[in-house]
Amino acid sequence: SAVISQKPSRDICQRGTSLTIQCQVDSQVTMMFWYRQQPGQSLTLIATANQGSEATYESGFVIDKFPISRPNLTFSTLTVSNMSPEDSSIYLCSARTDTQYFGPGTRLTVL
Amino acid sequence: AQRVTQPEKLLSVFKGAPVELKCNYSYSGSPELFWYVQYSRQRLQLLLRHISRESIKGFTADLNKGETSFHLKKPFAQEEDSAMYYCARVDSSYKLIFGSGTRLLVRP
Numbered sequence: 001s002a003v004i005s006q007k008p009s010r011d012i013c014q015r016g017t018s019l020t021i022q023c024q025v026d027s028q029v030t031m032m033f034w035y036r037q038q039p040g041q042s043l044t045l046i047a048t049a050n051q052g053s054e055a056t057y058e059s060g061f062v063i064d065k066f067p068i069s070r071p072n073l074t075f076s077t078l079t080v081s082n083m084s085p086e087d088s089s090i091y092l093c094s095a096r097t098d099t100q101y102f103g104p105g106t107r108l109t110v111l
Numbered sequence: 112a113q114r115v116t117q118p119e120k121l122l123s124v125f126k127g128a129p130v131e132l133k134c135n136y137s138y139s140g141s142p143e144l145f146w147y148v149q150y151s152r153q154r155l156q157l158l159l160r161h162i163s164r165e166s167i168k169g170f171t172a173d174l175n176k177g178e179t180s181f182h183l184k185k186p187f188a189q190e191e192d193s194a195m196y197y198c199a200r201v202d203s204s205y206k207l208i209f210g211s212g213t214r215l216l217v218r219p
Contacts, residue, residue: 031205042197043155043209092155096205099145102155 004103020079023093028073031096049076083110117210132183134198143201144181150194
């Protein structure tokens with residue numbers, strides 16, 4: 001199993017600013033992922049965070065808007081850049097060991 | 112496209128009634144399927160995976176390849192089962208593809 005923590009748990013930001021979300025896993029994992037859950041919606045994969053190389057983004061998501069770091073096997077960050085109200089969402093970090101586990105999420109509100 | 116479909120947004124039942132949350136998938140091979148649950152103000156957590164064929168909290172789910180379904184069932188619903196339930200499958204890159212979710216409301 002894996003225990004995943006995220007910081008911050010929530011934030012309220014002004015449009016045009018950026019927020020970096022941190023994800024920490026209690027064990028080394030090969031695969032980490034970032035998801036978005038918009039209000040009233042299901043989870044959508046943003047990208048796969050690859051250790052030692054660039055993240056792999058899904059259709060509709062780009063590195064300039066959602067830069068991701070993965071400096072080691074237990075940590076990743078997601079930055080939401082140049083935010084607009086449409087970015088208001090819950091952002092979840094996930095890691096795969098025997099199966100996929102999720103962090104508690106970061107609730108972002110953009111004014 | 113690889114899809115996971117949950118046709119019901121909301122399922123409301125009375126305590127003690129049977130529950131079936133529907134999930135259909137589009138995939139021609141052998142899928143790896145899961146049910147995740149999200150209780151109010153808690154993180155998303157794994158409920159079941161089809162390869163383990165286990166029963167968790169009284170819930171079971173059987174993979175039906177002929178119908179491409181993985182419905183979640185419980186014979187007697189409890190109020191504490193009220194939550195959001197997501198069906199998901201893993202693609203070849205280990206990415207989870209989620210259904211739209213079904214909110215289960217168990218009334219007293």
